[in-house]
Amino acid sequence: MTATTAVMPRPGVRWPFRVGNTLVHPVFDYLVIGGGLSVLVTAYLAWGRRFSPEAAAGALGAYQLHLPLVVLIVNSAHFAASTVRLYTKPRAREEHRFLTAGLPLVTLLALFLAVLLAAPLGRHVFALYMTWSPFHYSAQAYGLAMLYCYRSGASPTDDDRRLLRTACLVPFLRAFLDSPGAGVEWFAPAWMLDLPAAAALRQGLVAVLSALTFAVPVIWIAGLVRRQAPRVPFISLLVVLSNGLWFVVLRYIDAFAVATVFHGLQYLAVVTVFHVKDHPRGGWLAQTAGFYAACLGLGYLLFNAWPYAFVGMGFGLAESMLLVVAAINIHHFIVDAYIWRLRKGSNARIAAAPILEAS
Secondary structure (H helix, E strand, O other): OOOOOOOOOOOOOOOOEEOOOOOOOHHHHHHHHOOHHHHHHHHHHHHHHHHOHHHHHHHHHHHHHOHHHHHHHHHHHHHHHHHHHHHHOOOHHHHOHHHHHHHHHHHHHHHHHHHHOHHHHHHHHHHHHHHHHHHHHHHHHHHHHHHHHHHOOOOOOHHHHHHHHHHHHHHHHHHHHHOOOOOHHHHOOHHHHOOHHHHHHHHHHHHHHHHHHHHHHHHHHHHHHHOOOOOEEHHHHHHHHHHHHHHHHOOHHHHHHHHHHHHHHHHHHHHHHHHHHHOOOOOHHHHHHHHHHHHHHHHHHHHHHHHHHHHHOOOOHHHHHHHHHHHHHHHHHHHHHHHOOOOOHHHHHHHOOOOOOOO
């Protein structure tokens, strides 16, 4: 008599991602909002120097030559977009009375004092802006990752959300330790940071955080796979990794130039989609064009005209421009902290839209 053993088929390895329910179209969302285009540009700038340094230097030089125009049509418009969104968002004046009425006055007063007292106060306002910026990028990455999870039917647990938030904050912590003139250099005196032990500790922490920037998101995904949780859209991981890539792979000045542009593109795309969905009358093309025109015009006034008001009052151009930029950024950071909450109002309705394109 011959014994036979039943061989059970081994379950296949499940791919942990899906395309998900996008806002515009998968190609657009993954390249612009998810940061796919920025990953390609970052890879070219980081590794292109090794294989074709002349071509990479020429591309970066051409980009820097046109940087003022890029800043106007992307960065300036993106900062203005939060204000335009605030005053056009349904029920914004009822829900955000301080933001719509009190915060502009506080910002104006703080800016005037910063310009008036540029040496003792203004430098701290500018350092606050430079320190806060990477945190703002991290917060946007977390918000976008959660937005696509909600839209795609994935429901991360509280532990999942905390780990994802940690993954988004790691690049900020790295930037806090490694940003010239901001972050830790704003809080600690130079003589302390120059001590051999302090410098070695700082360098070691930056190296550890660089590794964690990419390790923690992978740990987040691995946990979801291990629990057999619903598959998350790949764009949720992409937006977190691209944000970290900006600050880890590139040199500081290149990272700042690239990050601000692609962060601005992300923001403009998302805020325009939300605005159009909140104002469907007139067609999406007219609403998109009108919204962007308002953002571009306001951005020009804020960044290109407003500093000269202080120059006309007798203040220097350099401090006027730098502190206007800082004040606008800080106002933008505060407004964004309130108008993008995904669990209430029209934001919740758009975030939880029916899954029409999920795959």
